[in-house]
Amino acid sequence: MPQPLVPIPFTAVVPAAGLGTRFLPATKTVPKELLPVVDTPGIELVAAEAAEAGGGRLVIITSKGKDGVVAHFVEDLVLEGTLEARGKHLMLEKVRRASALIKVESVVQAEPLGLGHAVSCVEHVLLPDDLVLPTGVLETMSKVRAKRGGSVLCAIEVPSDEISAYGVFDVETVPDAANPNVLRVKGMVEKPKASDAPSPYAAAGRYVLDRAIFTAPAHPFWGGAALIAGDGSLIGVGSLHVQHSNGRELRRDVNMIVPIDLLPPILEDLLTLGRPNRPPRPWLGLYATEVDDAIVVAGLSERGPAVKTGLRPGDRILAVRDEPVSSLASFWRRVWASGPAGSEVVLQVVRDNDTMRVRIPSADRSRLLKAPLLH
Numbered sequence: 001m002p003q004p005l006v007p008i009p010f011t012a013v014v015p016a017a018g019l020g021t022r023f024l025p026a027t028k029t030v031p032k033e034l035l036p037v038v039d040t041p042g043i044e045l046v047a048a049e050a051a052e053a054g055g056g057r058l059v060i061i062t063s064k065g066k067d068g069v070v071a072h073f074v075e076d077l078v079l080e081g082t083l084e085a086r087g088k089h090l091m092l093e094k095v096r097r098a099s100a101l102i103k104v105e106s107v108v109q110a111e112p113l114g115l116g117h118a119v120s121c122v123e124h125v126l127l128p129d130d131l132v133l134p135t136g137v138l139e140t141m142s143k144v145r146a147k148r149g150g151s152v153l154c155a156i157e158v159p160s161d162e163i164s165a166y167g168v169f170d171v172e173t174v175p176d177a178a179n180p181n182v183l184r185v186k187g188m189v190e191k192p193k194a195s196d197a198p199s200p201y202a203a204a205g206r207y208v209l210d211r212a213i214f215t216a217p218a219h220p221f222w223g224g225a226a227l228i229a230g231d232g233s234l235i236g237v238g239s240l241h242v243q244h245s246n247g248r249e250l251r252r253d254v255n256m257i258v259p260i261d262l263l264p265p266i267l268e269d270l271l272t273l274g275r276p277n278r279p280p281r282p283w284l285g286l287y288a289t290e291v292d293d294a295i296v297v298a299g300l301s302e303r304g305p306a307v308k309t310g311l312r313p314g315d316r317i318l319a320v321r322d323e324p325v326s327s328l329a330s331f332w333r334r335v336w337a338s339g340p341a342g343s344e345v346v347l348q349v350v351r352d353n354d355t356m357r358v359r360i361p362s363a364d365r366s367r368l369l370k371a372p373l374l375h
Contacts, residue, residue, distance in 0.1 A: 012050040017063035031066045051102040060106045073104040154206035160194045166202030187337045218253035279340035282362030319348040
């Protein structure tokens with residue numbers, strides 16, 4: 001099997017814990033992932049796509065009662081022996097194909113925490129709902145990532161009369177892109193009306209995502225520190241001190257490390273400009289934390305734009321641009337989706353049981369920092 005010129009992440013993850021409601025009543029007894037495309041279950045086609053792109057390990061997120069999804073990749077020696085004894089060699093080859101494709105592991109999702117729960121744990125995600133043809137799209141996405149860094153999403157062009165069934169990207173052209181199919185994503189609208197769709201480009205269930213490494217217990221002075229592997233190689237650079245939550249009560253202080261392989265695409269920018277050559281993200285000058293599934297303002301920068309709007313520590317943030325937020329990740333994604341630094345960010349805030357809207361003119365934080373010395 002040919003290997004891609006640009007290696008993609010070693011592990012691919014398939015979220016397959018859903019109920020398959022779009023295919024009921026068939027999925028009442030047969031998991032959606034095992035429904036056949038001609039004579040091959042969809043999950044096997046997805047595994048083949050990952051293997052052909054160079055993936056070496058497939059993790060399937062399943063739920064109770066869907067053991068058959070993973071069992072499809074387990075050798076059935078009795079069945080194989082029967083087919084071989086009867087001389088059904090072509091059928092035997094088909095039966096053996098799945099178990100030989102890729103190493104498969106599973107994780108049982110005890111409760112329906114959604115796609116984001118799986119995505120937050122990994123870098124490379126394939127949705128079994130979507131079969132993207134021709135194959136090879138993952139290698140193309142990996143080349144784009146190697147050149148530009150960041151997350152790379154696969155999109156398909158959808159007719160306007162079908163667009164309301166998809167998540168639709170709001171995109172803009174990339175001036176220096178040699179390939180016109182490479183676009184910059186500004187945001188996303190879930191299942192819009194045809195008249196409200198920002199583009200004809202819909203999410204196609206293939207994501208190569210930014211990732212981070214987390215270590216515990218947390219060290220208070222981790223920023224900029226090197227993370228060294230057992231063989232002495234540099235694998236990451238210390239970034240933030242954050243809290244990890246299991247979705248219930250437990251919160252644990254951890255250090256976030258940026259993987260070293262995210263550096264090459266922006267290294268030249270850092271050496272010449274001191275920062276990535278892209279529009280700066282909006283900075284509000286507030287520090288937030290999660291308390292009982294709510295986002296709470298923990299503090300304000302004296303020089304930041306938020307303090308000038310009357311926002312106070314203890315205020316609860318319900319929404320950003322009228323989109324509800326319940327985690328720090330969703331809060332910052334909504335803020336960054338408001339546009340580059342200088343964009344107005346509108347927060348819905350609760351204080352003393354009163355709800356109010358706070359409009360914050362964001363800033364470019366780098367302008368408040370001491371400029372780096374460039375050599």
